[in-house]
Amino acid sequence: MDIRSSFESLDKKFTSFGGLNGGGITRLLYSDEWSNAVHELKHTLEKEGFEASFDSVGNLKGRIEGSKYPEETIMSGSHIDTVVEGGHLDGQFGVLAALVAMQSLKAEHGQPLRSLEVLALAEEEGSRFPYAFWGSKNFFNLAKSEDVNDIADGEGINFKAAMNNAGFDYRNEDNDYSYIKSFIEVHIEQGKVLETEQKAIGVVNGIVGQKRYTINLKGEANHAGTTPMGLRRDAVVAFSKIATELTDKARTIGDPLVITFGRVDPVPNTVNVVPGEVTFSIDCRHINQEALNDFAKTIDDCIRTVSEQEGVEYDINLWMDEAPTMMDESLVKVVEQAAEQVVGSNDSKMMPSGAGHDSQIFAKYIPTAMLFVPSINGVSHNVTEETNIEDLVKGIEVLKQVLYQLAYEE
């Protein structure tokens, strides 16, 4: 079978579920578009000889039984939901890549020694309801009904009502994941490192830890004309010094440290008043926990020092503090070797993932690895999200090689 044409026809079919006129997909958890997609995927899996089944919340597995070690299962997949006006590759590519790679292996090599499973996770994006990773958190029995019982979507539809309406419900017993030996997720990079460095494959060594802060600086609002510079307590000037200093320091430390001041809300935010207050965000990520913690100290020190210099009061609220997740070392090596075989060592790159993925949940319980394909101009969460078909095919071929090694070799 031809990997490219198989993928293209599957991608075309599944992009139609929630597909938008200008390209891209809106396919929110438990929506009609989502239901149509997962039921069609179950049908496709069955037609292709997979044994397909949903768990209670709607995670879909398709299984090819192994001949020699059926109790050892090699799993690959990603999430099937999208953000609002998302692209056709974020999540969906990982599901279809797994399906195509396993189809191709079966066509070429017949039944594997170990079992193979495709996984389509119900939800990862947190785009319909204010809860993310619903799929993988149910997979590992982490999600609780209390977490979502009282939440509703933008139209006021309750989580449970939406779930029941789609034919699914809370877990009534724990999911068994002990039979899974390895999990491999293929995903688009959603950044432009691979494109910039002209690499075809990213071998992901880990998913960055991140800290997110809301900082409030309080100075004094004053008349912009009658208040000399020396009598000001200007919150925006204090913010600017903090953002400039921390950016300089982060640049000096270098990759993979990133810091972002995405939100800035001065008060009163008008041309002729010295801004007496500003609330701003910091998003800081690093693959190494110690390096991340060190920079968090730098952040605290900088805010304190600048606030003292500028005569403003500060409040630092660290409201997200997620540890980095390392991928399984030996599995990463398998992916790295497969990438070398398929695209050559010059065309692949070992890199951290700066974004969160289902694999960060899996890696806590199961040896897990990820591989990236390039994103054109780094665009994702957007209908123009795209990857060259040649790169998509290379991604599937690397995955196929990884699965071959894990499921077909002794």
Next chain:
Amino acid sequence: MDIRSSFESLDKKFTSFGGLNGGGITRLLYSDEWSNAVHELKHTLEKEGFEASFDSVGNLKGRIEGSKYPEETIMSGSHIDTVVEGGHLDGQFGVLAALVAMQSLKAEHGQPLRSLEVLALAEEEGSRFPYAFWGSKNFFNLAKSEDVNDIADGEGINFKAAMNNAGFDYRNEDNDYSYIKSFIEVHIEQGKVLETEQKAIGVVNGIVGQKRYTINLKGEANHAGTTPMGLRRDAVVAFSKIATELTDKARTIGDPLVITFGRVDPVPNTVNVVPGEVTFSIDCRHINQEALNDFAKTIDDCIRTVSEQEGVEYDINLWMDEAPTMMDESLVKVVEQAAEQVVGSNDSKMMPSGAGHDSQIFAKYIPTAMLFVPSINGVSHNVTEETNIEDLVKGIEVLKQVLYQLAYEE
């Protein structure tokens, strides 16, 4: 007569027109509160022996004829309107100070050699309609009916309808101001320079020129996790560098240069996206035109250089460019000497006004001077606007001394 008690009783009376429960005044142009205030002021002037008259738009003059040089008139006053929820001193104090000073002179010294006039300008704040300086711009035949014909207040009431309803109308002939020899305006400082330096009187040598800009920086919005620092075109980082550098430079140059970044609007303004765009304001003021122009060049250079460094595109829109207005040198000397006599040279300070005032219009046509009294904590345009009564009295006494010299001495 006692200056303090005269002022206090007038201030109490006029603060009741638009007076608010928590203190302060809302007295917008041509409102009922405004009408009641100006008609009561006319009545008060007449009762005190002034010859009182409105011009067509509602500027109110009260005149004491001079005995020897009646055609030479010394005028003092300010505006009678307030901002929404303004204080009881901004504008009103200048009108009442003129009235009390002239009453006191008349009581002590009888008829002046030159004529004296109190002036209550109809409007300065631009708070009801989007047009400021309506009073002084009519006084000097600058305002045109076309400027306001199509404008309305927040409730949709047309400017002309409001004016007619209050009993006033557009000028049907030019106002004659040639008979005025000098204009003196007393005003609260609206800043805290005098308070900080423990001075009772500010002798205003000029009103600062100001340039106001809207700057747009366009970089590229990117994922905050997947975009390394080196691949970013972060508009907020560029803004922060510009604000930091220009603030440093302005501090080095020193008073009376001020620069304010009052408004900052990043796009999309969310925690986990590298901000691809920011729109911000610059308000820059200086009393010296050359120094202001020099700093405007510094602003341009800094924005260009930082934008190039940070890979963002910039657009600079200079939408206000007002020249500094110098007060009349010999009149400033008269005020300075009067302040020295009343409070001593240690308790007065020569200073620019960082805010705009009616005097900036007057100074273009008539020898003009201003004097400031301190504002407690620099607060103005707020119901808590206040000045110690001792300082208000000192301001009236300095004005009285100035008017004595100008109207009673040969």
